[in-house]
Amino acid sequence: MLRVSVISPEAVLFEGDASSVVAPAFDGEVGILTGHAAMVTTLGTGTLRLGDGQSFKVEGGFLQVDENTVRVVTEKASKV
Amino acid sequence: MAKGRELLGRIKSTENTRKITRTLEMVATSKMKRAIDRVIAARPYASALSDVISRLYSPENAGAFPLLRQPEIEKRAAVILLTANRGLAGAFNSNLIKEARQLVARLDAAGTQVDLHVMGRKGIGYFKYIGRTMLVQRTDIGDKPTADDAASLVDGPMAAFAAGEVDAVYVVHSQFKSPVSSPAVTVRVLPVPPPAAGTAQKDYLLFPSAADILTTLLPAYVRNALYRALVETFAGFYSTQRTAMKNATDNAGEMITGLRRTYNRARQASITQEIAEIVGGAAALE
Numbered sequence: 001m002l003r004v005s006v007i008s009p010e011a012v013l014f015e016g017d018a019s020s021v022v023a024p025a026f027d028g029e030v031g032i033l034t035g036h037a038a039m040v041t042t043l044g045t046g047t048l049r050l051g052d053g054q055s056f057k058v059e060g061g062f063l064q065v066d067e068n069t070v071r072v073v074t075e076k077a078s079k080v
Numbered sequence: 081m082a083k084g085r086e087l088l089g090r091i092k093s094t095e096n097t098r099k100i101t102r103t104l105e106m107v108a109t110s111k112m113k114r115a116i117d118r119v120i121a122a123r124p125y126a127s128a129l130s131d132v133i134s135r136l137y138s139p140e141n142a143g144a145f146p147l148l149r150q151p152e153i154e155k156r157a158a159v160i161l162l163t164a165n166r167g168l169a170g171a172f173n174s175n176l177i178k179e180a181r182q183l184v185a186r187l188d189a190a191g192t193q194v195d196l197h198v199m200g201r202k203g204i205g206y207f208k209y210i211g212r213t214m215l216v217q218r219t220d221i222g223d224k225p226t227a228d229d230a231a232s233l234v235d236g237p238m239a240a241f242a243a244g245e246v247d248a249v250y251v252v253h254s255q256f257k258s259p260v261s262s263p264a265v266t267v268r269v270l271p272v273p274p275p276a277a278g279t280a281q282k283d284y285l286l287f288p289s290a291a292d293i294l295t296t297l298l299p300a301y302v303r304n305a306l307y308r309a310l311v312e313t314f315a316g317f318y319s320t321q322r323t324a325m326k327n328a329t330d331n332a333g334e335m336i337t338g339l340r341r342t343y344n345r346a347r348q349a350s351i352t353q354e355i356a357e358i359v360g361g362a363a364a365l366e
Contacts, residue, residue: 007128009227009307011121025287040132041287042296061300062293064132066284073128075227075300 002034003069006048006056008077019051021070023063032065039065043074055080084350087343091336098332104168105325111223112259112318118224118311119256126308129301134275136290136297142274144291147238147298150271151247156193158215158237158246159183160306162253162313163200165219169321172254172262173202176313179264180252184212195246199233223314230307234269238302241270253309254316260323262316269305272298 006014024046061074240246249270
């Protein structure tokens with residue numbers, strides 16, 4: 001399981017476990033499963049999807065993966 | 081009993097005032113709670129952002145970012161003053177204006193040209209009164225500021241800084257420490273202070289590259305600094321207003337007690353006098 005948090009300037013929109021994360025990176029979608037290497041990438045505009053079917057609209061910011069912890073820090077986010 | 085009626089009128093009007101201040105106190109209390117929630121909700125984003133920036137930053141690549149440029153002399157500076165649109169909050173707005181006035185005086189003395197960006201009717205009113213030109217005047221930001229509001233305030237000065245037209249950007253705002261303490265502070269948001277580099281430089285895969293990530297994150301960092309200044313200012317405003325209105329309500333209560341006492345004393349005195357007159361009159365007939 002991945003520990004995922006979705007953070008916007010105004011609030012923490014999600015914090016919890018998910019089996020996978022699919023995020024709109026600056027150059028296309030990026031998928032993250034457990035055991036992913038430590039990574040930081042900037043995000044573009046699009047939909048962030050978690051393994052359990054939740055999704056968020058995100059715009060800008062970055063995604064950080066570190067030891068099965070995924071932090072999505074975005075300038076604009078809203079739940080879909 | 082002419083005096084008595086006059087006292088009754090004053091009691092009535094003080095009671096009405098107390099009703100208003102008490103209502104405003106309750107309104108401010110509930111708005112304050114919501115404003116504090118916003119301050120707390122803004123913290124994770126700020127810490128995540130500065131964490132990643134300090135991980136990616138190294139002193140060698142500082143020169144590549146316009147926002148990290150550290151000008152030696154400030155030829156021109158932008159001052160963003162955040163005040164409220166409304167008053168009835170004790171010395172809240174005047175403290176902010178005082179802080180801004182001192183900053184502007186210091187910059188003037190150093191020969192720095194100052195661009196004023198003022199938010200809030202109170203701050204605008206003051207600078208209009210002293211006849212100082214303001215570059216930007218904003219009264220449209222309500223008590224629920226958004227990240228977009230923060231961006232609209234700071235993007236102009238930030239672009240000017242990146243272009244080298246402005247050498248520093250200051251924000252004068254209220255720092256929310258606790259519901260009873262929200263002093264006015266001056267924060268220099270640009271140039272971005274060099275982050276403490278070298279906190280366990282882990283091997284991250286970086287896409288597209290450290291430099292590109294920093295280029296997009298630094299503006300977000302500056303915008304966030306302003307967003308936090310905004311939410312703290314509103315939290316400070318409502319907590320100061322609540323305190324001011326609570327004091328006003330308490331004072332009104334004290335005044336009413338005093339007036340009541342005076343009224344009762346006057347009433348008793350007049351009754352005693354009437355009795356004395358009747359008794360005196362009866363005694364004279366005998």
